[in-house]
Amino acid sequence: MNSGHSPESAHSVRGYLFVYFALLAGTGLTVWASFIPFGSREINIAVALLIAGVKAFLVAGYFMHLISERKMIYNVMGFTVFFFISLMFLTLYAMHDFPPTTVTH
Amino acid sequence: MDIPYTVQPRPDTGVYNAKMGIWLFLASEVMLFGGLFSAYVLLRVGADVWPYGWLNIPLGTANTFVLITSSITTVLAWVALKNNQFSRFKLFHAITLVCALCFLGIKSFEYHDKFMHYEITLANGKFADGHLIGKSKDFDLEKKTGSVTLHGYEVDQEVELMDLQRPEVRQIQREEITIPAVEIKKMGNYGPWHNTYTAIYFTLTGLHALHVIGGALVIGFLWGPGSRMWKTDPERFTNRIEVSGLFWHFVDLIWIFLFPVLYLL
Amino acid sequence: MGATVDQFPPYRDRQAHHAHDGPGFWRQYIFSTDHKVIGIQYGLGALCFMLFGFFLMLLMRWQMAHPGQPVPVVGWLMEKTLGQVAANGAMSSDLYNSFGAMHGTIMVFLGVVPLAFAAFGNYVVPLMIGAPDMAFPRVNMASYQCFVLGGIVMLVSFFIPGGAAQAGWTSYSPLATSIPTDGQVFWIIGMALIITSSLLSAVNFIATIIQLRAPGMTWMRLPFFVWAQFVTGFLLLLAFPPLEAAAVMQLMDKVAHTSFFLPTGLAIGGQLANVSGGGSPLLWQHLFWFLGHPEVYVLILPAMGIVCEIIANNTRKPIWGYKSLVYSALVVGFLSFLVWAHHMYLTGMGQKIATFFQATTMIISIPSVIILTCLLISLWGGSIRFNTPMLFALGFLPMFGMGGLTGLPLGLAPSDIHLHDTYYVIAHFHYVVAPGTIFALFAGIYYWYPKMTGRKMNEFWGRVHFWCSFVFMNIVFLPMFAQGMKGMLRRMADGGANYSAARVPGVIDTLPNSIMELHTWILWAAMALGLAQIPFIINLFWSIRHGEQVKSDNPWQSTTLEWQTPTPPPHGNFATPPRIYRGPYEYSVPGHASDFFPQNEPEK
Numbered sequence: 001m002n003s004g005h006s007p008e009s010a011h012s013v014r015g016y017l018f019v020y021f022a023l024l025a026g027t028g029l030t031v032w033a034s035f036i037p038f039g040s041r042e043i044n045i046a047v048a049l050l051i052a053g054v055k056a057f058l059v060a061g062y063f064m065h066l067i068s069e070r071k072m073i074y075n076v077m078g079f080t081v082f083f084f085i086s087l088m089f090l091t092l093y094a095m096h097d098f099p100p101t102t103v104t105h
Numbered sequence: 106m107d108i109p110y111t112v113q114p115r116p117d118t119g120v121y122n123a124k125m126g127i128w129l130f131l132a133s134e135v136m137l138f139g140g141l142f143s144a145y146v147l148l149r150v151g152a153d154v155w156p157y158g159w160l161n162i163p164l165g166t167a168n169t170f171v172l173i174t175s176s177i178t179t180v181l182a183w184v185a186l187k188n189n190q191f192s193r194f195k196l197f198h199a200i201t202l203v204c205a206l207c208f209l210g211i212k213s214f215e216y217h218d219k220f221m222h223y224e225i226t227l228a229n230g231k232f233a234d235g236h237l238i239g240k241s242k243d244f245d246l247e248k249k250t251g252s253v254t255l256h257g258y259e260v261d262q263e264v265e266l267m268d269l270q271r272p273e274v275r276q277i278q279r280e281e282i283t284i285p286a287v288e289i290k291k292m293g294n295y296g297p298w299h300n301t302y303t304a305i306y307f308t309l310t311g312l313h314a315l316h317v318i319g320g321a322l323v324i325g326f327l328w329g330p331g332s333r334m335w336k337t338d339p340e341r342f343t344n345r346i347e348v349s350g351l352f353w354h355f356v357d358l359i360w361i362f363l364f365p366v367l368y369l370l
Numbered sequence: 371m372g373a374t375v376d377q378f379p380p381y382r383d384r385q386a387h388h389a390h391d392g393p394g395f396w397r398q399y400i401f402s403t404d405h406k407v408i409g410i411q412y413g414l415g416a417l418c419f420m421l422f423g424f425f426l427m428l429l430m431r432w433q434m435a436h437p438g439q440p441v442p443v444v445g446w447l448m449e450k451t452l453g454q455v456a457a458n459g460a461m462s463s464d465l466y467n468s469f470g471a472m473h474g475t476i477m478v479f480l481g482v483v484p485l486a487f488a489a490f491g492n493y494v495v496p497l498m499i500g501a502p503d504m505a506f507p508r509v510n511m512a513s514y515q516c517f518v519l520g521g522i523v524m525l526v527s528f529f530i531p532g533g534a535a536q537a538g539w540t541s542y543s544p545l546a547t548s549i550p551t552d553g554q555v556f557w558i559i560g561m562a563l564i565i566t567s568s569l570l571s572a573v574n575f576i577a578t579i580i581q582l583r584a585p586g587m588t589w590m591r592l593p594f595f596v597w598a599q600f601v602t603g604f605l606l607l608l609a610f611p612p613l614e615a616a617a618v619m620q621l622m623d624k625v626a627h628t629s630f631f632l633p634t635g636l637a638i639g640g641q642l643a644n645v646s647g648g649g650s651p652l653l654w655q656h657l658f659w660f661l662g663h664p665e666v667y668v669l670i671l672p673a674m675g676i677v678c679e680i681i682a683n684n685t686r687k688p689i690w691g692y693k694s695l696v697y698s699a700l701v702v703g704f705l706s707f708l709v710w711a712h713h714m715y716l717t718g719m720g721q722k723i724a725t726f727f728q729a730t731t732m733i734i735s736i737p738s739v740i741i742l743t744c745l746l747i748s749l750w751g752g753s754i755r756f757n758t759p760m761l762f763a764l765g766f767l768p769m770f771g772m773g774g775l776t777g778l779p780l781g782l783a784p785s786d787i788h789l790h791d792t793y794y795v796i797a798h799f800h801y802v803v804a805p806g807t808i809f810a811l812f813a814g815i816y817y818w819y820p821k822m823t824g825r826k827m828n829e830f831w832g833r834v835h836f837w838c839s840f841v842f843m844n845i846v847f848l849p850m851f852a853q854g855m856k857g858m859l860r861r862m863a864d865g866g867a868n869y870s871a872a873r874v875p876g877v878i879d880t881l882p883n884s885i886m887e888l889h890t891w892i893l894w895a896a897m898a899l900g901l902a903q904i905p906f907i908i909n910l911f912w913s914i915r916h917g918e919q920v921k922s923d924n925p926w927q928s929t930t931l932e933w934q935t936p937t938p939p940p941h942g943n944f945a946t947p948p949r950i951y952r953g954p955y956e957y958s959v960p961g962h963a964s965d966f967f968p969q970n971e972p973e974k
Contacts, residue, residue: 013184020177027169027364031162034369041370048365055361063180064354070119072580073128080132083608083707084139090723091143091656092150094711097720106502106942110581116375118580122505125577133569133607140615140657144630147653297628301648304628308619 019062026055112340127348131355134316138359141309145366148301156302158269159295161215165368168211169360175204176357179324179350186343191335194346198328201353205321212314219295219303223255224266225284226291233259233282234266237294244286252285253292306367313359320353374588374950403507404941408514409493410822413815416485419521420808423476424900426469431896433461434865435889455533466863467536468553472524474539475557478665479564480521482807486672487606488517488571490814491599493822495575497932497939498593500584500948500970505577513570520563527556538861540662543631543654547623548638558621565614568606575603584931584970586950590696591969593930593954594689597696598675601703602668609664609707616657623649630654652717659710667706669803670770671699673810674741677763680813681745683928684760685752686965688955691744698737698744705734715783716790724783731781738774742767753958753965758832762813765840766806773802776851794854797847805843812839815910820925824937825917831905838902845895849888856885865889929956929966 030051038044061067066074114121120128149155182197218236225233235257244251258277260266268274293299297307327345334342402408429448432441438460441448445459455465492510496503504510527534532551535541546554579600583592619630627645631654634647682689689695711719711727746767754760776798779785789795812835820826858866858881867873871880924933931950935943948970956967 013181016177016180016184020173023173023176024170027166027173030365031166031369034365045370048370049362052362052365056358059176059354059358059361063176064351072118073120073125076128076132077135079604079704080135080608084135084143086708087136087139087612087656087660088143088146090708090711090726091147091653091660094656094714094719094723095147095151095650095652097723098718099720106944106947108502108505108507108582109947115581120581122577122581125581126506126509126573129573129576129607130569133573133611136608137611137615140612140660141619143612144615144619144653144657147650148630148648151650152648297622297626298646300646301629304619304622304626304630304646304649307626308622308628308630312618 015062019058022058023055026051026058112338112344121344123344123348124351127351131351134355138309138312141305141312142362142366145305145309148305152301154264154267156267156269156300159302160306160368161218162368164211164215165364168208169364171204171207171211172357172360175201175208176354178204179353183343183346183350186335186339186346191332195328195332198324198346202321202325202328205317205324208317209314209321212310216307219307222295223253223257224263224293224295224299225253225255225289226263227259227284228288228290231259231261232263232266233257233284235279235282238281246286246289246292249286249289252283253289254281254283256281258282309363309367313356313363316356316359320349320356323349324353374583375585401511403503403511405492405496405504405507405510406822406939408510409489409491411514412484412492412517413489415518415521416481416489419476420481420485421903422525423473423481424903426473426476428896428900429461430466430469430473431889431893433466433863435893437864437867451529452533461863463863464536465533467538467861468528468534470861471535471538471541471557472528475535475561476524477803478539478669479561480517480524482669482803482811483568483665484517485811486676486807487568487575487599487602487668488513490672490676490811490818491571491575491602494818494932495596495599496578496582497935497943498596498930499579499582499587500931500944500950501578501582502942502944504574505581506574509570509574513567513574516563516567516570520560520567523556523560523563527553527560530556540658541620541654542658543620543623543649543651544633544636544638546620547632548643555621555624558617558624561617562614565610565617568610572603572606572610575599576607579603584944584948584950587969588950590693591950591953593675594678594692594695594699595672595675597699598671598678601699602671605664605668605671605703605706609661612657613661616654620654652714655714655717656711659713660707662713663710664703664706666799666802667702669807671702673766673770673807674699674745676810676814676817677745677766678748679928679930680759680763680817681748682955682957683817683926684755684757684763685749686755686957687748687752688953688957689744690747690750691740692953692955694740695744698740701737702734702741705730705737709734712781712783712786715786728781728783732778735774735778735781742771742774757816758827758829758836759813759817761833761836762809762816765836766809766813769801769805769809769843773798773800773806776801789854791860792854793850793858793860796860797850797854800847800850804847805840809839812836812906817926818932819913819917820920820937821923821932821935822938823914823917825913825919826925827909827913827917831909835902835906835909839899842895842899842902846892846899849892853881853885853888856881858885924968927964927966929968930954931969934968934970 030048033047033051034044036044038047066077108122109115110122112121114124118125178197178200182194182201185191185193185197221236223235223237227233233255235255238254238256240253241251244253257279259282265274295303297304327342327349331345332342334345399407402411429441429444440459441461445456448456448461448465449459452465455462455468461469492504524534530552532549533553535546535553535557536549537546537554541554541557579592579596619628622628623630623632629646629649631651632643632645632647632649633651636643636645636647678689678695709727709730711723712731715724715727776794780789780795780798816827816832853866857869857879859869862868866881866886869881870886871877871882872886874880920937923935923937926933931948932939934948949972950969951971951973952967952969954969956969958965959967
């Protein structure tokens with residue numbers, strides 16, 4: 001039954017359940033934190049994305065077994081995430097970096 | 106010559122072919138949703154005002170719980186197969202499919218709600234906003250006949266409709282308002298055409314929902330007729346469950362970001 | 371990235387798969403999952419689309435040289451099939467615009483990419499790495515079918531009311547959305563199908579190259595062609611999806627009246643458009659060019675791979691700088707994601723971001739030049755065989771050089787202010803793709819033809835094809851640099867007549883007669899270029915039955931694996947998995963009996 005995957009301990013149901021409850025808790029935390037007035041909207045956004053990032057890491061790392069895969073797979077995903085971030089931030093920068101005399105609205 | 110590594114993993118990469126393939130496909134999906142998320146960020150940063158509180162948070166939270174649950178049942182279904190427990194696999198993936206249906210049901214309800222929610226620009230410059238109760242039989246916007254009844258309220262300026270979490274807005278009494286067609290300058294519901302927020306909301310969640318449907322169809326097939334392969338080639342079947350599971354987890358991953366971005370922020 | 375494996379695992383017993391009563395005509399030739407059949411299907415399909423795109427261009431060039439005049443020979447046919455837009459057999463501006471948009475779209479997405487990546491890649495890559503087929507044969511077939519569907523949608527769009535898309539191959543909003551007809555919708559749906567086809571292919575190629583290399587085939591023993599296809603696969607995989615997202619949004623703008631790319635206050639035909647506004651036309655441009663730039667490296671990398679193989683084979687010596695070639699290809703692939711806004715210098719970007727993109731654009735020219743230099747230096751000291759594939763491969767080198775060099779004033783923002791959207795740009799990219807990539811693709815066809823058919827194409831007519839194409843390509847595109855520098859803009863249906871000195875005498879900086887007269891030269895050269903393809907087309911089909919039969923499975927005496935198979939290779943390619951002992955270009959090894967040492971030949 002072994003298709004060459006990582007040792008049986010990685011399949012422990014207990015581990016998966018732990019991740020599951022962590023994800024549920026994270027969801028509750030996200031909702032609760034979104035109502036805390038931190039002062040600026042940016043901080044709310046940062047907090048929400050941070051929690052989402054942790055949840056994503058849990059799903060990708062444990063449910064999708066990324067944490068036990070070899071370099072090849074997470075190199076591919078690493079480059080992908082890098083390009084996505086570049087797309088977003090470079091485009092954002094490009095659309096908001098205007099010559100000094102430009103009227104934007 | 107047969108194609109190697111369809112079931113056994115290749116020693117130096119550690120994966121079998123289909124797993125390599127699905128991860129590559131998921132990389133392209135990251136870029137697809139990444140393009141849409143970038144569009145969201147750009148449209149929002151470039152906007153003067155951005156809606157807040159337009160979506161039902163308890164429903165969105167419920168949907169998040171539903172998808173996370175379906176994620177763990179997906180993993181447990183695969184584990185069951187690795188432990189040779191076919192009936193447990195069937196049970197867990199049945200729950201996965203029920204969760205998928207649940208998610209789509211809640212989403213349809215939310216979509217319907219948006220299509221029933223109207224904003225009317227009145228001739229006197231004010232705005233009426235609310236859910237449609239009914240239209241009179243002779244209602245015709247072109248000919249200016251008949252009337253329309255909303256369950257909502259009136260505001261002086263459109264910008265007051267943007268942030269629905271403000272205490273002043275939450276305290277407004279929503280009541281039945283009947284508006285004759287002659288007083289209506291413009292009428293539209295909160296579909297994708299309403300503003301860029303609804304546009305990106307429907308596009309992002311719509312594309313995500315299509316992925317939910319696609320994933321559910323594949324898992325449904327493997328649960329049903331496709332499960333015959335368990336008898337003839339159990340390892341290959343287990344790998345198919347793993348690969349389809351990876352896609353399903355990805356769908357959950359996208360929602361993990363969609364929910365706070367669209368509902369909470 | 372792990373090295374290799376020692377041996378493939380024992381075969382799994384799959385009875386039905388090898389019960390050969392013969393699969394029947396439909397399964398063998400139409401619905402085949404064999405990578406070689408699919409490769410040929412892609413190849414023939416792509417060549418047909420390229421011919422069609424060529425005709426579109428000829429009609430456009432006629433219009434530019436004779437604005438408003440009826441088109442000879444085919445004008446009546448155009449009027450019959452297309453109706454009012456071709457009234458009296460002359461091209462209206464709308465028709466010109468749709469031909470322009472579709473020429474670009476068809477040549478890039480239905481012509482060059484399928485031929486360079488899907489056709490050659492499918493046929494050659496599994497053979498070169500010692501694999502029995504692609505990793506996912508049924509996905510391969512599905513990707514071809516998506517390609518065909520996408521092509522059909524694009525072709526059908528010419529005949530719907532209003533005609534095909536008219537907003538350029540770049541489909542900029544708000545123009546693309548404002549045009550009241552449905553051509554743009556067909557374009558978007560066609561693109562979605564083509565993108566799906568490419569994504570499925572990309573997944574297949576990358577998985578195949580990673581997983582199915584034969585025992586002993588380490589990464590650094592791969593022929594450069596395989597490396598080129600590997601990087602190209604990643605470019606398609608990661609760059610296409612944002613365009614797909616943008617296409618979905620543009621479709622929503624058109625069909626669901628959203629305003630993703632429509633700004634507030636947009637007026638169409640003098641009236642305020644009935645849309646919500648709030649969108650950004652620049653957003654479309656960013657998402658489009660995020661694909662658009664890696665796309666051009668998709669066009670060139672497989673060509674460089676083909677040229678490399680042919681040069682090594684016909685100089686009888688190893689390629690100079692194999693490692694440099696490989697690392698340069700990887701760096702080009704990586705950097706290509708970070709340069710896209712050099713297509714957008716004139717959109718009002720600030721200096722900081724423009725400088726960033728200018729810097730990355732300059733940097734990316736370095737690995738491109740390294741690749742060209744390695745190929746050039748490889749000629750030094752070689753025993754050069756001047757057969758037809760080699761002629762095309764040699765022709766590629768200076769043509770790509772010119773194309774690449776003329777990209778520099780475009781990549782530098784200050785000079786681009788003058789040259790953006792002029793004919794200089796058209797000349798630049800056509801030099802890279804037409805006498806560049808397409809020459810390499812011709813080279814590949816002549817080179818691998820014997821492996822596919824067991825016969826060589828006629829050598830005399832191959833040379834005629836080469837010399838005529840070489841001369842006429844240059845006459846077509848060289849004058850365009852001058853036209854562009856004089857200020858002739860792209861996409862002008864009258865060929866710039868409105869801005870010519872003849873139309874508005876006495877105004878400064880109008881287009882002089884000398885520039886306008888070049889249109890006639892270009893038209894005649896383009897027609898001659900078309901005629902020069904006729905020997906090629908005849909040669910291609912005639913040689914299947916009547917070409918000179920090859921006397922061995924390896925007529926070019928090549929070292930790479932695709933030549934160490936029967937001719938043509940059977941289903942499954944290799945009877946037993948080959949074992950690889952050395953690198954891909956072991957030619958003229960001192961002390962060895964013959965002047966080439968195939969990769970899978972054991973040491974004596």
